[in-house]
Amino acid sequence: MVGLALKDVGATYGRRIVLSDINTGTLSGGRLTAVIGPNAAGKSTLFKRIAGLAAGPGLVHLSDTAKGQEAICYMPQDTGANAVLTVYESVLLSAKQGSGWKVKDGELAEIDRVLAALRIDDLAFRGLGELSGGQRQLVSIAQALVRKPEVLLMDEPTSALDLFRQIEVLSFMKRLAAQSGMAVLIALHDLNHALRYCDDTIVISNGSVIASGPTHTVITAEMLKSVYRVEARVEACSLGRPVIIVDDSISLG
Amino acid sequence: MMVAISDEIAGLEGRGRYRALVARRVLLLSGLLVALFLSVAVDMALGPANYPLADVLTALFWAESVGDQLRVVIWDIRMPIALMAVTVGASLSVAGAQMQTILANPLASPFTLGISAAAGFGAALGLVAGVAVFPVAVQYMVPLNAFLMAMVAALFIHFASTMRGVTVETIVLLGIALVFTFNAALSLLEYLASEQALAAVVFWTMGSLTKATWPKVWITGAVLVFAVPLFARHAWALTALRLGDDKAASFGINVRRLRLETMLTVSLLSAIPVSFVGTIGFVGLVGPHIARMLVGEDQRFFLPASVLCGALLLSVTSVVSKMLIPGAVLPIGIITALVGVPFFFVLIFTNRRRSW
Numbered sequence: 001m002v003g004l005a006l007k008d009v010g011a012t013y014g015r016r017i018v019l020s021d022i023n024t025g026t027l028s029g030g031r032l033t034a035v036i037g038p039n040a041a042g043k044s045t046l047f048k049r050i051a052g053l054a055a056g057p058g059l060v061h062l063s064d065t066a067k068g069q070e071a072i073c074y075m076p077q078d079t080g081a082n083a084v085l086t087v088y089e090s091v092l093l094s095a096k097q098g099s100g101w102k103v104k105d106g107e108l109a110e111i112d113r114v115l116a117a118l119r120i121d122d123l124a125f126r127g128l129g130e131l132s133g134g135q136r137q138l139v140s141i142a143q144a145l146v147r148k149p150e151v152l153l154m155d156e157p158t159s160a161l162d163l164f165r166q167i168e169v170l171s172f173m174k175r176l177a178a179q180s181g182m183a184v185l186i187a188l189h190d191l192n193h194a195l196r197y198c199d200d201t202i203v204i205s206n207g208s209v210i211a212s213g214p215t216h217t218v219i220t221a222e223m224l225k226s227v228y229r230v231e232a233r234v235e236a237c238s239l240g241r242p243v244i245i246v247d248d249s250i251s252l253g
Numbered sequence: 254m255m256v257a258i259s260d261e262i263a264g265l266e267g268r269g270r271y272r273a274l275v276a277r278r279v280l281l282l283s284g285l286l287v288a289l290f291l292s293v294a295v296d297m298a299l300g301p302a303n304y305p306l307a308d309v310l311t312a313l314f315w316a317e318s319v320g321d322q323l324r325v326v327i328w329d330i331r332m333p334i335a336l337m338a339v340t341v342g343a344s345l346s347v348a349g350a351q352m353q354t355i356l357a358n359p360l361a362s363p364f365t366l367g368i369s370a371a372a373g374f375g376a377a378l379g380l381v382a383g384v385a386v387f388p389v390a391v392q393y394m395v396p397l398n399a400f401l402m403a404m405v406a407a408l409f410i411h412f413a414s415t416m417r418g419v420t421v422e423t424i425v426l427l428g429i430a431l432v433f434t435f436n437a438a439l440s441l442l443e444y445l446a447s448e449q450a451l452a453a454v455v456f457w458t459m460g461s462l463t464k465a466t467w468p469k470v471w472i473t474g475a476v477l478v479f480a481v482p483l484f485a486r487h488a489w490a491l492t493a494l495r496l497g498d499d500k501a502a503s504f505g506i507n508v509r510r511l512r513l514e515t516m517l518t519v520s521l522l523s524a525i526p527v528s529f530v531g532t533i534g535f536v537g538l539v540g541p542h543i544a545r546m547l548v549g550e551d552q553r554f555f556l557p558a559s560v561l562c563g564a565l566l567l568s569v570t571s572v573v574s575k576m577l578i579p580g581a582v583l584p585i586g587i588i589t590a591l592v593g594v595p596f597f598f599v600l601i602f603t604n605r606r607r608s609w
Contacts, residue, residue: 053502076500077499079497079500080495080496080500082357083492083496083550084495085549090496092271093492093504093551094493097504097505097506098505099489101488103271108268108272112267115267121266125270125274
């Protein structure tokens with residue numbers, strides 16, 4: 001199974017240093033890793049740096065893959081709403097990059113399979129401009145999956161989804177990762193989702209890694225206070241699952 | 254939580270519908286091609302002496318079986334003009350289509366971004382002042398001037414669009430500023446021009462096909478034949494640009510390089526035709542919009558549709574320019590919008606799909 005490790009990774013926009021000294025152990029295939037942190041912490045930049053879309057020092061090391069950099073797929077937050085394309089065409093577009101004009105039946109079958117798996121096959125021939133933000137986010141996931149990545153970097157894939165769809169997508173990704181051996185990194189703001197679905201968690205703040213490791217060891221009351229400036233507790237619910245309970249008091253200091 | 258849907262049922266429906274969509278588009282493109290052929294034939298039938306369409310078709314396909322006069326009129330006089338309308342319309346429309354694609358802006362076209370105005374100024378510089386931007390033989394001075402000035406404008410737009418904090422709205426404003434700047438410079442040259450040079454410049458600004466010759470048709474056609482395969486090679490990548498820069502980059506596309514390459518080719522495509530026939534504004538803006546409404550933005554269909562829509566629009570305009578006042582051929586630049594706007598309105602008001 002594929003493995004991803006970051007060694008002294010940084011990212012710069014021009015002269016501005018956005019990320020520095022990011023180190024991780026090997027993030028293994030088959031697991032979900034949450035990347036969490038406050039707004040503008042550098043989560044999207046980290047994903048772009050890993051995918052080779054942002055410049056910076058350090059080493060992004062991939063192991064056990066023959067595809068090299070092509071094994072990595074970055075999924076931005078949204079897909080263009082202005083394009084005069086159907087959902088089906090936009091997913092085909094992702095699958096066909098770098099190849100010829102002719103579309104084979106097998107390629108269409110793969111699109112059908114992915115759309116059905118995400119339960120958006122009923123949207124297949126709707127225009128992108130007719131979709132809601134949440135529907136477009138699901139299309140974006142389909143565009144990523146059809147490329148059959150071994151490392152998938154999902155930038156806030158659930159931010160525009162309703163609660164049912166959030167749970168549906170995250171449980172689907174967890175199952176898919178386990179079945180396919182894909183390493184999935186997901187930038188999330190909902191930390192309860194991270195606790196519930198993600199095996200590991202990386203916390204980023206001000207362009208640096210604050211903590212990383214198994215999710216239940218990383219998401220703690222101390223981390224919530226120091227990184228998010230929130231007074232909260234992590235407790236077990238009646239089913240025994242850890243949940244974050246935010247107290248009224250918010251530390252602004 | 255996830256309910257597996259039968260791959261076979263869902264798959265067959267999606268695949269089948271997609272194949273049907275493709276077939277419909279191919280049919281539509283074929284229809285446009287037939288319409289273009291008919292329009293070119295009618296264009297060649299009309300003139301100071303009108304010929305029946307059957308005679309024109311006979312002269313086209315069995316040239317030796319018609320009289321010398323008809324053959325000379327069709328092949329040597331009218332065909333270069335009719336084909337110039339086709340190549341110029343196609344070039345400007347494709348140039349507009351790719352500008353709208355790479356700048357993500359529905360208002361982008363060689364005319365609205367000042368590239369036509371720059372080409373016009375460059376040509377006028379040669380016609381009025383005899384100044385060659387690049388030293389070269391006199392007969393190539395005007396088109397080369399036009400091309401180089403168009404390149405200056407196109408590259409200015411390109412580099413401005415890559416600067417941080419510059420929005421697409423800013424690009425359009427910069428383009429409008431270029432239009433005004435080059436038009437003002439053109440007016441200054443016109444003010445200082447001799448009578449003969451002024452007439453030549455006025456010919457430019459009105460846009461006319463009447464001075465079309467076979468070499469001009471070949472050059473314009475050659476640029477088109479050079480450019481279209483370049484765009485076709487990047488069909489998937491150019492389509493992906495419409496999903497946004499981040500998304501396109503995530504597909505592995507070098508967005509910056511694609512933009513630069515496309516902009517350079519677009520400069521060539523818009524500068525050469527304009528240097529031969531003058532400023533024709535409407536086709537480059539509206540041709541792509543009509544194409545988009547008909548076949549969407551998958552460049553495998555959008556690209557040929559832009560070629561055909563632009564060619565058809567200018568060819569029909571050429572026909573109308575001969576019919577409005579019997580015996581007179583009005584400059585095509587004047588007629589283009591008058592023909593295109595009503596057709597465009599009909600498409601806008603009858604097309605319920607989102608087209609931008």
